[in-house]
Amino acid sequence: MHTCLILGLGTLSQVGYANLERGQERLNTQPSQAPPTPPSRTSQIVALIRSQFDRPFSPMGDPDAQHQLCTGMKPTNATWLKPAILARTRFFDEQVLNAFSKGISQVVICGAGYDDRPLRFRAHGVRFFELDHPETQKDKARRLREIGADMGDLVLIQTDFRRDDPAKLLGASSHRASVPTLFICEGLLAYLDRQTIVLLLGGLRSASATGSILAASLAVHQEGESAGQAVASANARRQTSVMEPWLTVLSPTTYYELFAAAGWKVEPSSVPSEIPGMLLITAHPN
Numbered sequence: 321m322h323t324c325l326i327l328g329l330g331t332l333s334q335v336g337y338a339n340l341e342r343g344q345e346r347l348n349t350q351p352s353q354a355p356p357t358p359p360s361r362t363s364q365i366v367a368l369i370r371s372q373f374d375r376p377f378s379p380m381g382d383p384d385a386q387h388q389l390c391t392g393m394k395p396t397n398a399t400w401l402k403p404a405i406l407a408r409t410r411f412f413d414e415q416v417l418n419a420f421s422k423g424i425s426q427v428v429i430c431g432a433g434y435d436d437r438p439l440r441f442r443a444h445g446v447r448f449f450e451l452d453h454p455e456t457q458k459d460k461a462r463r464l465r466e467i468g469a470d471m472g473d474l475v476l477i478q479t480d481f482r483r484d485d486p487a488k489l490l491g492a493s494s495h496r497a498s499v500p501t502l503f504i505c506e507g508l509l510a511y512l513d514r515q516t517i518v519l520l521l522g523g524l525r526s527a528s529a530t531g532s533i534l535a536a537s538l539a540v541h542q543e544g545e546s547a548g549q550a551v552a553s554a555n556a557r558r559q560t561s562v563m564e565p566w567l568t569v570l571s572p573t574t575y576y577e578l579f580a581a582a583g584w585k586v587e588p589s590s591v592p593s594e595i596p597g598m599l600l601i602t603a604h605p606n
């Protein structure tokens with residue numbers, strides 16, 4: 321089993337990791353300068369809920385992967401999230417299968433958390449790259465080791481999108497910017513401030529060849545409503561808003577403008593009417 325962990329430059333001093341190379345995971349025992357944040361609880365909650373769904377999988381894939389990755393996680397009672405997570409899970413599963421049908425052989429999952437798709441949709445010649453905060457990535461790597469997952473085609477990259485350019489991190493890995501890629505941002509952008517979203521979208525664009533697809537879930541408010549009020553209302557409803565607050569809720573138009581400014585042409589897909597405030601979109605390099 322080859323666990324590949326790559327370190328975001330900006331996180332080096334914070335997490336006390338160094339000298340990470342392909343196929344190796346080395347722990348630097350120097351004390352961290354800042355206390356590490358714990359693994360993302362929101363991503364655990366999403367994974368726990370997603371593990372209850374009946375979903376497609378590839379011939380080489382593991383349909384039990386999500387369930388196994390969640391072993392030992394504190395259970396969640398956030399059942400009210402189920403409809404939204406079901407809708408977006410279906411959407412992103414379809415995006416992976418659609419990308420495979422187009423011959424896309426690289427999948428980059430930003431803010432991957434405990435996403436099981438690299439195991440569920442394992443396929444010959446397809447490489448998955450996952451980017452997330454260091455503590456979440458370390459916990460995920462441990463879980464992958466414990467379930468004996470085949471990691472030959474999975475690269476875990478530690479990052480903080482507030483500081484790191486994803487294009488540089490991907491460029492330092494085995495990702496090939498000259499080959500089409502499916503980029504996934506599921507349940508991520510709401511947790512980033514607007515400036516970080518712009519940097520992320522721009523970085524992904526510069527790592528995207530013609531034929532690449534960006535699939536994203538967006539937290540949106542009605543046109544004309546206040547973005548600040550929408551963020552405040554969303555966080556007031558969320559149990560995890562202290563540790564992992566939402567920072568960005570925008571109108572669809574504003575979001576499309578951000579994507580366009582970063583070089584992505586958005587193609588709106590149908591929004592499940594029972595999920596107000598969530599938009600599921602695909603975009604292509606323009």
Ligand SMILES: C[S@@+](CC[C@H](N)C(=O)[O-])C[C@H]1O[C@@H](n2cnc3c(N)ncnc32)[C@H](O)[C@@H]1O
Nearest residue numbers: 360362363366431432433452453480481506507
């Ligand atoms: C709600 S979870 C979604 C996880 C996964 N995409 C899913 O749907 O199961 C949001 C994820 O984004 C990650 N994240 C949030 N802010 C980040 C940042 N600045 N840099 C890297 N990852 C971040 C969190 O660690 C967490 O894993």
